[in-house]
Amino acid sequence: MSTTEHIETVIVGGGQAGLATGYHLARGGRPFVILEVGERIGDCWRGRWDSLRLFSPARFDGLPGLPYPGDAWSFPTREEFADYLQAYAAWAELPVRTGVRVRRVSYDGSRYLVETEHERYVAENVVIAAGYDRLPKTPPYATELAPDIRQLHAIDYRNPDQLRDGPVLIVGAGNSGADIAMELSASRRVLLSGPHPGQIPWRIERRAARVLTPALFFLFRHVLTVRTPMGRKLRPKVLAHSAPLIRIKSADLKAAGVERVARTAGVRDGLPELVDGQRPDVANVLWCTGFKPDISWIDLPVFDEDGEPAQRRGVVEGQPGLYFVGRLFQYAVASSMIQGVGRDAEHVVRHLVARAAVRSASTEDAHIGAEGADQEAGFI
Template sequence: MPSKDELADYLESYAADLPVRTGVHIRRVTRSGADYLVESDSGTWRAQNVIVATGFDRVPRIPAFASELRPDIVQLDAGSYRGPDQVGPGGVLVVGAGNSGADIALELAVTHRTHLSGRHPGQVPWRIGQPWARPLNRLVFWAFAHVLTTTTPIGRRARADVLAHSGPLIRVKSRDLVAAGVQRVPRTAGARDGLPVLDDGRTLDVSTVVWCTGFDPDHSWIELPVLDAQGRPVHERGVTDESGLYFLGLLFQHSLASSMLNGVGADASVVARHIADRSAGREPVAAPTSGPASA
């Protein structure tokens, strides 16, 4: 498994060969005859094909009762959290016990009394960074890419669970949290007297809440009939019913590996072949899937 520096170097060299424009905000995508108009704050592009690769984690999924917490309680989400320096004195409640929640709780436990709220999602039972674990890592990734897919019953069940909750802990182990002094508590169910309330009826007097409760996509800027009632793309392996409009990198787009840096290539190949067939005037081959996927 490559290190963070190796991944950064790879992405930097990859982008160097492409006409990448950073700091550009896309406002809307619409049809213009057979083409698409992509409007941004720095101009408008006309394109025959558009690939939407904006990721799945766009809008923090924060419960409505968050507004009932006392105004002096600092509230952050996993996307806005940058480090312990953002957190003042007092206890911290991290809501959501998936990978982000476990990572943040472990970091905050060094300097703060930290509670981690939510169900345990399970965990990879070995240290993935150890050299001896590389064969196991490859085997697990193979299962992520080829077994846990939208074309298998076990994959479809896993997809529903991942979209609703979280995948297993990969980096942090339960024993790490215990050793750091993180206090595991039940699900956060609401608010009472301005404080968070747990499923067991307890209230926690904390000064900071970090919401690690997941994200929803935001495709409201795509003004085309490719979204379902929840605003999620309807597609087959990233291919939509709007000829020339594609999605890439969605959470569990086709497999559990679809949104991973070393797993997105399989879906990218499907999209690239589809575009090549369209450009050559050939009838694109339907993407192999069990049916249209949403999300």
């Protein structure tokens, strides 16, 4: 480490969760820095597939203090939303340092140590907002596919030109799998493998949806939370399975010629094998199988065997000063959505600011006590 810097709070991650947290810290007048691995703010979105559009209308895509500009019922592209994040950071004058990869977060008994390639930060608080569910999850049998089958995880997919000519098996039938299946169906045979995750019962892009969609996002934000019986019952299912289809419908996939097939169970003789025994002869396999937590850089005893932090609304009670924002169903279904990170960030910052006030008062009391002792001893 070439330099060491002391700052009250380090936010790891400069995506929507980190920026929303920074906004509330700035409003509270607390010193902080945001460390972002991308070379530009918004690169976490620019790196996704070319045709991606957000699943939520623009009216639900703004961060605290700055609504998303333009048509409230449009669906921003990945580039448009990335540019919004960059503009948001500039508008809020947030201290974001880009191109910084955090190698390790640890605790020495009194302070947090945040280590990067060239610097070390000493902090009273650390907010993990890194979207660390970014390790692509593929089944172990993926390595058994024949070498002439082109396979990609959704995190590496950009456009159809990456694939070989011929059919593609998409493993994972959630929103990403359905979106990519629709795109690829224009140029090749597409087989979509996996159980149907369900779908919202209306067309979110139609004018009539403008009555129903706000109710859906209200449900995600206020009803399906860890505080309600319905939310607590749903949470394990959300963590284990894909969310319902939002934009694409089963009828759309059928009309496009996408073939629904059984769940992929393994590989036999180099070909993917489905649970019904079929072995589709495909030239490509695209894994839309989600992500698993990358917690290797967080050197703190706060995770269970599944990599879930022991947190309550983002506050790690057993590790004072450590916070999470942007986790899947951290508090509500909306917690990992753009519309939900602002509320969770505000809650975390309220806790952080209150903790800072207690620490400050304790320090002041200790200082006054020391002065009193010195007076009694005749030193002052």
